[in-house]
Amino acid sequence: MRRFFRHPVRLVPIGFLVAILLGTGLLMLPPMAVEPRHPSFITALFTSTSAISVSGLAVVSTPDYWSTAGLVVIAVLTQLGGLGILTGAALVILTVSRRLGLHNRLLVQAETLEYGLGNIRRLLLHIGVTVLVCETLMTIIVSGRLWLDYDYSLGRALWSAGFHSVQTFNNSGFSLYPDGLRGFSRDPWVTLPLALGGIVGGLGFPALFEAARQWRRPVRWAVATKLSIWGSLALVVVGTMAFLAIEWANRWTIGQYGVADKLLAAFGQIALARTGGIELVPATALREESYPLLIGLMFIGGGSASTAGGIKVSTFFLLAFVIWAEIRGEPDVTVGHRRVATASQRQALTVTLLSVAIVAGATTLLIAMTNHLPFQAALFEITSAFSTTGLTVGVTSALSDAGHLLLIALMYIGRVGPLTLGSAIALNTRHRLYRYAEEQPIVG
Amino acid sequence: MRRFFRHPVRLVPIGFLVAILLGTGLLMLPPMAVEPRHPSFITALFTSTSAISVSGLAVVSTPDYWSTAGLVVIAVLTQLGGLGILTGAALVILTVSRRLGLHNRLLVQAETLEYGLGNIRRLLLHIGVTVLVCETLMTIIVSGRLWLDYDYSLGRALWSAGFHSVQTFNNSGFSLYPDGLRGFSRDPWVTLPLALGGIVGGLGFPALFEAARQWRRPVRWAVATKLSIWGSLALVVVGTMAFLAIEWANRWTIGQYGVADKLLAAFGQIALARTGGIELVPATALREESYPLLIGLMFIGGGSASTAGGIKVSTFFLLAFVIWAEIRGEPDVTVGHRRVATASQRQALTVTLLSVAIVAGATTLLIAMTNHLPFQAALFEITSAFSTTGLTVGVTSALSDAGHLLLIALMYIGRVGPLTLGSAIALNTRHRLYRYAEEQPIVG
Numbered sequence A, B: 001m002r003r004f005f006r007h008p009v010r011l012v013p014i015g016f017l018v019a020i021l022l023g024t025g026l027l028m029l030p031p032m033a034v035e036p037r038h039p040s041f042i043t044a045l046f047t048s049t050s051a052i053s054v055s056g057l058a059v060v061s062t063p064d065y066w067s068t069a070g071l072v073v074i075a076v077l078t079q080l081g082g083l084g085i086l087t088g089a090a091l092v093i094l095t096v097s098r099r100l101g102l103h104n105r106l107l108v109q110a111e112t113l114e115y116g117l118g119n120i121r122r123l124l125l126h127i128g129v130t131v132l133v134c135e136t137l138m139t140i141i142v143s144g145r146l147w148l149d150y151d152y153s154l155g156r157a158l159w160s161a162g163f164h165s166v167q168t169f170n171n172s173g174f175s176l177y178p179d180g181l182r183g184f185s186r187d188p189w190v191t192l193p194l195a196l197g198g199i200v201g202g203l204g205f206p207a208l209f210e211a212a213r214q215w216r217r218p219v220r221w222a223v224a225t226k227l228s229i230w231g232s233l234a235l236v237v238v239g240t241m242a243f244l245a246i247e248w249a250n251r252w253t254i255g256q257y258g259v260a261d262k263l264l265a266a267f268g269q270i271a272l273a274r275t276g277g278i279e280l281v282p283a284t285a286l287r288e289e290s291y292p293l294l295i296g297l298m299f300i301g302g303g304s305a306s307t308a309g310g311i312k313v314s315t316f317f318l319l320a321f322v323i324w325a326e327i328r329g330e331p332d333v334t335v336g337h338r339r340v341a342t343a344s345q346r347q348a349l350t351v352t353l354l355s356v357a358i359v360a361g362a363t364t365l366l367i368a369m370t371n372h373l374p375f376q377a378a379l380f381e382i383t384s385a386f387s388t389t390g391l392t393v394g395v396t397s398a399l400s401d402a403g404h405l406l407l408i409a410l411m412y413i414g415r416v417g418p419l420t421l422g423s424a425i426a427l428n429t430r431h432r433l434y435r436y437a438e439e440q441p442i443v444g
C-alpha cells in the first residue's frame, strides 16, 4: 500500500483530491454563504472542485449564494488551483527524476530539456512573478475603467477587477455578476485585458517562456512550443471568424451591435469562453451551429501545462500532422524540420481517444439520468466540465445530486488528465525483459 | 494527368465513381420507376450510390417508388457493390505489387502475407463461391418459411427471400417492405438466417478465411483476424445486452414481447442494424439512450475488407490495445503475443480521427443546412451514411437536394475510405532521402 502511494505518477491525482476536500470543508463553514443558506456537502464539493480545477461551473448563483468570505475563498481556491497546475509539472520533475528511471515519460516529457534540474526554483519563481504581474496589470486597467466610468467606488472596482482577473487569467469561469461579463461585451477596456490575460494563461508556461526567450527566432522553437503558440493563435482567429459568420445577424447575441462591437464581442467570447468559461454573449441564445463550434474548441482546450483544459492544442495539431503524414504516405511525421517521436504520437492518440470515450460515455449517462435531456445540451455541459471550461447552457444548475457528482468526477478527471489518472491506477511497474515478434495487422 | 490516373491508390475512388454513375444512368431509364414517377438525377444518383456502397439509405419508399425492374437493378447494384468491395483488395494487390515498390502499404497491408500473389484467382473464386453459397442458403430457409407459413406464392417467396438475402449478406439496407423487417422481428426462421448471414458478410474475407482454415487453433490467428473475429463477437454480444437493458420495458419497441422474443429481436436488431441498416425495431421509437449505442456501433462498423463500413472493428480494438499499453506505460503494443507495428497504429489513428472529423463536420453542416434539425438526429443520419449503415431516423427522406448531395458524398467517402481517398488526392510520390532529427514534444 505504501509503495502504491509513493509512486510519483500517483501524487498528482491524490494531491488534487486532498486540495478539493480541504476546499469543501472550508466552503461548508457557516460564514461562507449568505444567510439563511447552508451549503450542502454536494454544493460545497462541486464548488470546491470547480474552483480548484479552474472550471467555473456553478450549481448556485455565485454572487447571490456566497458571502464575501465565500467569494474570497473561491478566488483563493482558483488561484491555488491555477498555481498548482502551473507549478505541478516542475515539482514532479524534481521528485520523479530522483526516484525513477524508466516510467517517468508520462510526466516528465520535454520539460527536462528546457529547464535543467537545478533551475526548478528559478522556474517556480518565474511562474509566480509572471502570474502576479499579469493579474496586477489586468486588475489595474479593469478597475480603473470600473472606477472612472461605471460609478464604482475604488474598493468595489478593485475587488471586482481583481476577482475577474484571477478568474480569467486562471481560465476559470466564476463571476460576481449573475450574467457573467455580458454587461461589458462592448467595452474594450474591460474585455480586452481579461481576454488577453486569459489567452496568456492558457498558453502554458513551457511554451510561453520559450517563446519569450526566443521571440526573435520562432523557427528555433521546440515542436511543442510551435504547436501550442501557432495552434492557439489559429484557433482564436478561426474561432472568432466562425463565430462572427454564424452569429452576425442573430439579434439575441451580437446581431444588433455595430461592426467594431461585433468583432470585439466575438473575439472576447472565443478568447474567454473557449477555455475560460466566462461568457460575453448568452450561451443559451446562440445559433444552433455555434454549439458544435464551441464544443469543438472546448474539447481541444488550451496549451500544455497551462490552466486551460481539454486534450490540449499541441495534441490536436500534432495529430493533424500525423494524419497528414499518413495521407501523404510519409514514413516520418515531421513538424518544422523535426521528426516527432512515435512515443509522442501514441501519447497524443491515447489522450484524445480516452477523452472522446469519456465524453461520449458521460453524455450517454447524463441523458439516461435526466430522462430526455436533449443530446446537444448534454454533450455541451459534459464537454464543458471535462475540459474544465465551465460554460453552461443551463443544464448544470437544474441537475440532481447524482448529475452533480457526475460533473464533479468529470472536472476532476479532466483536470488530472485521463492518461495520468489511468496510469496512476494501472501503471505496470514490472519490466518486461523480452519483446514479441512484430506484426502489421490490417486496419481501416 | 495520365500519371495521376495510373497511380493504383487512385483506382479505387475512380472505379467506384464510374460504377455509381453507370448505376445512376440505369436507374433514370423510364421502366425503372412505377408510373407516373420519373426519377430525378439526384434520386437516381442517391439510390445508385446507396446500393453500390451497400448502405441502403433511401430517399423514396423503395417498394412503392421502384418497379420490379428497378428493384432488380438495385439488387444487382448491391451485389456488384458488395463483390467489388470484397474482391477489390485482392485485385489491387495484383496491380500494385507489380508496379510499385514502396507506397503500397495503404492498400496491400497484411493480405499479402496470407495469400501469395499466385493465389489471387483462387482467392476470387473462394470469395465468389462463399457469397453464392451463403446467399443461397439464406434464400432457401427464408423463402421456405415465407412460402409455407405466410401464404406467399413460391415465386414471391423466392423473390422476397432472395432480395433480402442479397441485402443482408452484403450489409445493405434496402427492403421490399415499407417498414423493413419489423413484421418478422419475432420469427426466428426469417430473422436468424438473415442476421447470421449479415454477421458473416460483415466479418471480412481475410479474417473469415483464416478463421475457417485454422478454426482448431484460434491462438495462431493473425492479429487482424483475432481483432476482427473476437471484436465482432464482443460488439454483437455487448450491443445486444445493452439494447435489451435499454429497451426492455419500452412498449413501442420490444416491451410487450415475451422474453425469448425480446432476445431474438434485440439480437437481430443489433446484428442487422449495426452495419446492415435493416431494422427489426422502429428506429424512431427507441429510448433516448439507444441512439448513442447505435451511433457508436455504426461508427465502429464491421470487419476489414468486408461489406460493412465504419472505421472497422480491428481499428477500434487495436486502438483500445494502444491506449491500454500507453496507460500501463508499456513500450510495445502487444496483442496475443505479437507486437503491433507502429505503422499499423498510425494508420488506425488516422482512419479514426479523419472519420471523427468528417462526421463532426458533416453533422454541423447538415444542422446549418436544415435550420434547427436536432443535433442527435443529424448525428445519427450522418453516421449512418458515412458508415454505409443505412439506418434512418426519418431525416434522409425529408432533406433538400443539397442535403441529399451531402449524404451521397458521405456514403461515397465512407465506402472508399477517408484514408484511401485522401491519399488518392495528396499522396506524395517523391521519396525523401534524408530524415530530420527526432524530438519528443509535450502533448496532453
Ligand SMILES: [K+]
Pocket: A054, A055, A056, A171, A172, A173, A275, A276, A277, A388, A389, A390
Ligand atoms: K475554465
Ligand SMILES: [K+]
Pocket: B054, B055, B056, B171, B172, B173, B275, B276, B277, B388, B389, B390
Ligand atoms: K448498410
